[in-house]
Amino acid sequence: MLFELIGIPPQALFGQLLLGLINGAFYAMMSLGLAVIFGLLNVINFTHGAQYMMGAFAAWMLLEWAGVPYWGALILAPLIVGATGVVMEKLLLKRLYHLDHLYGLLLTFGLALMIEGFFRKQFGSSGLPYANPLPGGTRLDFMFLPNYRAWIVIASLVICFGTWYMIERTKLGSYLRAATERPDLVQAFGINVPRMITLTYGFGVGLAALAGVLAAPAYNVSPLMGSNLIIIVFAVVVIGGMGSILGAIITGFALGIIEGLTKVFYPEASNTVIFIVMAIVLMVKPAGLFGTPK
Amino acid sequence: MSTTAVTAATGPKSESAKNRELIAFAVMIGIGLVAPIAIYPVFLMKVLCFALFACAFNLLIGYVGLLSFGHAMFFGLAAYVSGYSVKAWGFSPELGILYGTACGAVLGLVTGLLAIRRQGIYFAMVTLALSQMVFFYCLQAKFTGGEDGIQAIPRRPLFGIINIQNDLTFYYVVLAIFAAGFLVIWRTVNSPFGQVLKAIRENEPRAISLGYRVDHYKLLAFVLSAALAGMAGATKALVFQLASLTDVAWQMSGEVVLMTLVGGMGTIFGPVIGAAVIITMQNYLAGFGEWVLVIQGFIFVVVVLAFRKGIVGEIQAWWERRATKA
Numbered sequence: 001m002l003f004e005l006i007g008i009p010p011q012a013l014f015g016q017l018l019l020g021l022i023n024g025a026f027y028a029m030m031s032l033g034l035a036v037i038f039g040l041l042n043v044i045n046f047t048h049g050a051q052y053m054m055g056a057f058a059a060w061m062l063l064e065w066a067g068v069p070y071w072g073a074l075i076l077a078p079l080i081v082g083a084t085g086v087v088m089e090k091l092l093l094k095r096l097y098h099l100d101h102l103y104g105l106l107l108t109f110g111l112a113l114m115i116e117g118f119f120r121k122q123f124g125s126s127g128l129p130y131a132n133p134l135p136g137g138t139r140l141d142f143m144f145l146p147n148y149r150a151w152i153v154i155a156s157l158v159i160c161f162g163t164w165y166m167i168e169r170t171k172l173g174s175y176l177r178a179a180t181e182r183p184d185l186v187q188a189f190g191i192n193v194p195r196m197i198t199l200t201y202g203f204g205v206g207l208a209a210l211a212g213v214l215a216a217p218a219y220n221v222s223p224l225m226g227s228n229l230i231i232i233v234f235a236v237v238v239i240g241g242m243g244s245i246l247g248a249i250i251t252g253f254a255l256g257i258i259e260g261l262t263k264v265f266y267p268e269a270s271n272t273v274i275f276i277v278m279a280i281v282l283m284v285k286p287a288g289l290f291g292t293p294k
Numbered sequence: 295m296s297t298t299a300v301t302a303a304t305g306p307k308s309e310s311a312k313n314r315e316l317i318a319f320a321v322m323i324g325i326g327l328v329a330p331i332a333i334y335p336v337f338l339m340k341v342l343c344f345a346l347f348a349c350a351f352n353l354l355i356g357y358v359g360l361l362s363f364g365h366a367m368f369f370g371l372a373a374y375v376s377g378y379s380v381k382a383w384g385f386s387p388e389l390g391i392l393y394g395t396a397c398g399a400v401l402g403l404v405t406g407l408l409a410i411r412r413q414g415i416y417f418a419m420v421t422l423a424l425s426q427m428v429f430f431y432c433l434q435a436k437f438t439g440g441e442d443g444i445q446a447i448p449r450r451p452l453f454g455i456i457n458i459q460n461d462l463t464f465y466y467v468v469l470a471i472f473a474a475g476f477l478v479i480w481r482t483v484n485s486p487f488g489q490v491l492k493a494i495r496e497n498e499p500r501a502i503s504l505g506y507r508v509d510h511y512k513l514l515a516f517v518l519s520a521a522l523a524g525m526a527g528a529t530k531a532l533v534f535q536l537a538s539l540t541d542v543a544w545q546m547s548g549e550v551v552l553m554t555l556v557g558g559m560g561t562i563f564g565p566v567i568g569a570a571v572i573i574t575m576q577n578y579l580a581g582f583g584e585w586v587l588v589i590q591g592f593i594f595v596v597v598v599l600a601f602r603k604g605i606v607g608e609i610q611a612w613w614e615r616r617a618t619k620a
Contacts, residue, residue, distance in 0.1 A: 282411050
């Protein structure tokens with residue numbers, strides 16, 4: 001009835017809403033990782049998109065070259081890519097902490113170019129298919145719900161709230177939050193802060209890779225998938241502000257849904273709607289919706 | 295940007311330092327005048343366009359401490375509008391370049407008003423996101439020609455008399471445009487206005503407490519930088535007779551950061567050297583395809599880790615060490 005009023009078939013509306021929710025799931029997982037890394041390292045991890053892409057490629061390689069199925073890759077790929085992150089932090093990022101934050105951005109940007117260039121050289125730009133591990137779906141009254149899409153939404157919610165719980169409600173998380181506020185003091189209490197920084201970076205990178213594995217069957221595995229995503233995620237981070245874990249999650253999902261709705265009602269703006277929201281937020285609340293002005 | 299950042303000159307320059315810079319400028323233009331004897335003019339014009347682009351970018355990062363990761367939007371949009379105005383509306387080249395510059399300035403005003411509301415790392419992300427928005431606009435807008443871009447932009451006579459079909463003639467025109475843009479930046483940096491910009495870079499809260507309306511200064515610097523980046527883009531469109539999505543994509547924003555970083559952020563000649571180095575490198579590596587991306591990324595990493603002052607910055611530091619020893 002309502003749908004007839006606005007002249008949109010419910011299938012299209014709910015289909016786009018679901019796609020929006022899935023995009024939002026990726027925005028949420030990515031901005032979550034960025035926020036965790038920024039909190040402790042004060043580095044905006046420009047490599048995050050490339051690491052998401054590496055996660056998808058790791059899943060593809062595990063399947064094609066080693067016969068490891070999707071569910072194994074879901075565990076292994078984040079560990080492998082996270083380990084590369086640990087090495088990166090130990091060898092490179094560590095050297096920049098005493099400098100202006102902009103150098104961290106420039107270094108990770110350079111690394112992102114290197115990784116993307118390497119994968120484009122090896123695999124081309126067109127993208128490789130990854131078989132859907134959960135074919136089929138459920139027919140609901142108002143739409144068809146593919147199983148894999150439902151799985152992405154559920155998995156991402158579990159990942160996001162698991163991370164939130166770990167940081168906000170566990171002892172380890174309390175160390176992390178304390179080190180974000182006053183690393184020197186936490187170090188004085190006998191906690192190995194440099195190791196914590198390394199592991200946090202590895203964790204954030206693993207989170208990006210996990211998002212990449214989830215994305216592999218839904219989109220193609222392509223060297224360009226990371227750089228396309230990271231700029232949007234930056235806008236999401238500006239909108240949400242990086243001060244709050246929960247804020248990053250909510251903003252990510254909300255913007256995905258807004259993007260999905262824009263595809264239904266005004267498709268021409270669907271590419272730019274997130275940037276427009278960012279501009280509005282900058283005018284109204286420059287520190288971001290969940291940020292604290294400083 | 296904090297005081298740990300790469301900064302070259304602080305405080306008002308002595309007259310002799312200014313004179314040294316003017317002499318270096320004269321030498322640079324002198325080299326520019328004779329360079330076509332040895333080097334292909336189209337290549338030189340490309341270097342000059344990108345050198346101007348990098349100088350405009352450097353005005354922000356080097357003298358205000360604002361890292362814009364979206365300067366391709368000014369460069370690319372100006373290339374499109376000047377290319378379109380010359381091709382479709384029959385603008386003369388000088389009018390087309392002026393129009394592109396003006397569009398760059400207007401876009402700089404709009405995006406600058408938004409971007410200066412955040413500092414540091416957020417400023418970089420905001421400018422990157424805004425430029426991606428401009429990219430999608432250019433991808434979808436009718437006048438830009440989508441994936442094809444605007445091709446075969448005519449080179450009509452400049453001021454109705456100078457034939458710029460000839461690459462060598464046009465090269466000297468581009469050299470004049472570059473010199474004008476460079477002098478505007480040099481004059482800005484060495485003016486009282488430029489001193490306030492540097493004060494903002496060094497310590498923004500203190501500049502505010504001294505009564506400066508820092509947002510006005512930042513915005514004006516941003517608009518100036520955007521206008522000059524637009525001038526570079528508009529000129530580039532006429533040089534290659536082409537405006538395309540490459541000019542407005544985020545990779546272009548990254549390239550101008552790289553050029554400035556390699557040459558030396560906050561040095562007046564650094565971006566020129568950086569642009570020459572990177573364009574030359576791209577020229578030689580053109581056959582290697584995707585490896586160019588890998589090599590550019592590698593240069594980023596090496597410069598950030600080991601070589602933060604850039605070529606000109608390192609030479610200056612070496613010179614000063616020698617001077618103090620003697």
